Amino acid sequence: MQQEINLQVSPETAANTEALKHHLSREKGIPFSEIRHVEILKRSIDARQKKIKVNLRVQLYLQENFEAEKINKPEYKDVSAAQPVIIVGAGPAGLFAALRCIELGKKPIVIERGKDVRARRRDLKKLNIEHIVNEDSNYCFGEGGAGTYSDGKLYTRSKKRGDVNRILELFVAFGATREIMVEAHPHIGTNKLPAIIENITRTIIEHGGEVLFNARVVDFEVKNDEIAGVQLLDGRKIAAKKVILATGHSARDIFTLLYNKKIYIEAKPFALGVRVEHPQSLIDQIQYHTANRGEFLPPSAYSIVKQVEGRGVYSFCMCPGGIIAPCATSPGEIVTNGWSPSKRDQATANSGIVVEIRPSDFAIFGDSPLAALKFQQEVEKKAWLAGGKTQTAPAQRLVDFSKGKTSGNLPQTSYKPGITSVDLGEVLPDFVHKSLQKGFVEFGKSMKGYFTNEAVVHATESRTSSPVRIPRDPATLEHVQIKGLYPCGEGAGYAGGIVSAAVDGEKCAEKAVLAINNKQ
The missing domain is CATH 3.30.70 (Alpha-Beta Plaits)
Structure with missing residues (x-):
């Protein structure tokens, strides 16, 4: 029983x-x-x-023996001779769209501007040590997308548990531990996710799909408001009547391409701020009410939201036992993000602390659909200039930040390119700066000990979500103007993390295949 x-x-x-x-x-x-x-x-x-x-x-x-049910991969077919579906981007949305296409009998052609996970590591090393930003291979671009080397958190606020459980089961089938099915806030870890992503890619290829690395899409072939294929930077043209656009939130060249081709997009509110790092032991003491959490509790996380003069200030992508990483996608900008290994065993905890950015805030860039993107770019460039025109991040101790005082010295940080003392009021937009200054004081009231100069503030945390939405028909999931084009995942404004992006990728694949089958 x-x-x-x-x-x-x-x-x-x-x-x-x-x-x-x-x-x-x-x-x-x-x-x-x-x-x-x-x-x-x-x-x-x-x-x-x-x-x-x-x-x-x-x-x-x-009085009944237990036998663990094995979670297997779906029965994938050989689709090498099937009708193609182009998928632009090999992040979670793109890869799970590809798997679903195979499951439904269509051939995915995944086009990824970046490199495979192994080759990508060399570029990340150059970024961290030599401050060299490769525009096609970095923490955002490459096999597995931004999630591969930035934590692998699988928490989602989605209420559709069936969809979420299916994605988690697929991760387990491809090599994740069953623990992700159990934990309230599941997490794979940056050290383990690459092998899982490689397994997914290998499965796509073994069943007749294609995965093209170092292949940047530079144009869309459109005939009579219907997609006909894509053109790559090397001149190749790939034809298909269905294209799933799963490029991620940092594909600025794709947003600009759509805008220049007069394919409808719109500016979208997002959030922007800083990444704050505390000693993990301090966060444990605050959250667990003890200086020693012991062996039975994991490194503690936190999630906090405040309203500061009517504007939201909140934590984002909190990484217990983690590391801050440089996530610029072009030279001349500084972007920070955080990640944790599977054991979350690093000495520091970090989190994005961000402020909501409204349409009125980026109206200074006009009514262009790229206005929010330009706002984002300007702050990232200011951070780069303030940091000395390298990937060295401008930084400030937390209490000093709120008091508007330049820090005389800075604590050790996990951010490998290094930090330099700067008054971040010179980097951040005035309303963001003031909202954060007051927000940190409020955080300290809720989390006794949080508001301390042991913590260091790094600028900037700016890639919280896409600054552009690519509108789609809610019934067909096709672009509202271009038939056969399926805006998908975070980059299109329809997801916010690995799991929700994967769910959206599957949905777009299902709609694309349904449209193909209905025409046959």
Whole structure:
């Protein structure tokens, strides 16, 4: 017999199967000998009280043996001779769109401007050490997209659990641990995600799909408001009547290309700010109410939202036990982001702290669909200039930042290109600067100890989401103007992270294949 139970236990009990069995036997009045197995279905930490608890949903196997169900890949077909669907971008939206196309019997041709994950590492090293930005191979562009080397967080606010669970199961089938099916905030880790991405790409190729690296799309072939294919930088033309556009939020050349071809796009509100780094031990002390979290609790995270004079200021992409990375996609700009290895075992915790950017804020760049993008670019360029025209990030201690005081010295940082002391009021737009100054004070009231000069503020955190939306028909998911073009994922404004982008990729693939089948 099986029985599903929700319970709350200590971290020590949650981490020990025998202790958990004894607890369940005692609390539920079940003879210990009858409990053959306890399968944890969901796990989350409740740190609201001084005594930390772990919330569990478990499946009890009473007088019944447990056998773990293997999660296998779907039955993929050989689609080498099938009708093609072009997919621009090999991030989560593009790769999961490709897998879904194969599942539905169509041939994906994935076009990625960047390199494969192994070759990409060399360019990331040059970026971190030599400050050399490769416009086609960096933390945003390349096999797996921005998620490959920036954490692999799989948390999503999507309410469609069926779609989310399917994506998580696919990740497990391609090599992720089953823990991502259990944790409330699942996370793969930058050290493990590349091998999973390589497995996905290999599967696409083995079943007749194509994946083209170092292949930048520079034009769209459009005939009578219908897509006919794409042209690459090397002059190649690839024909297809269905194109899924999954380029990610930093594909500024694609946004500009669409604008120049008079293909309808629109400016979109986003958020911009800084990335703040604290000692992980300090965040643990704040969140867990103890200086030593022990072996049974993971490095703690935080999520915080405040309204400052009617404008939202909030944490974004928080990375416990993580590292700050340089994520510029062109020379002449500084962009920061954060990531964590699978064990989240680094000494520092970092998070983007950002301010909402409204249409009225970027109206200074006119009513162009690229106005928000230009606003974003200007701040990134100011950071680069303030940092000395390298990838050295302008920085300030946290309390100094809020007091408008240039820091006399700076603490050690995980940001490898290095930091330099700058009054960030010279870098950030005035309203962003003031909102953050007040926001940090408010954060400190909610999280005692957060507002400290032990923390360092790095500029800028600016790629929170796409500054452009590419409108699509809600029924067909095709572009509102160009038939056969499917704006998809974060870059088009329809996702916000790995899982939601993957879900959107699958949906666009399904619509594209349905349209092909309906014409046959």
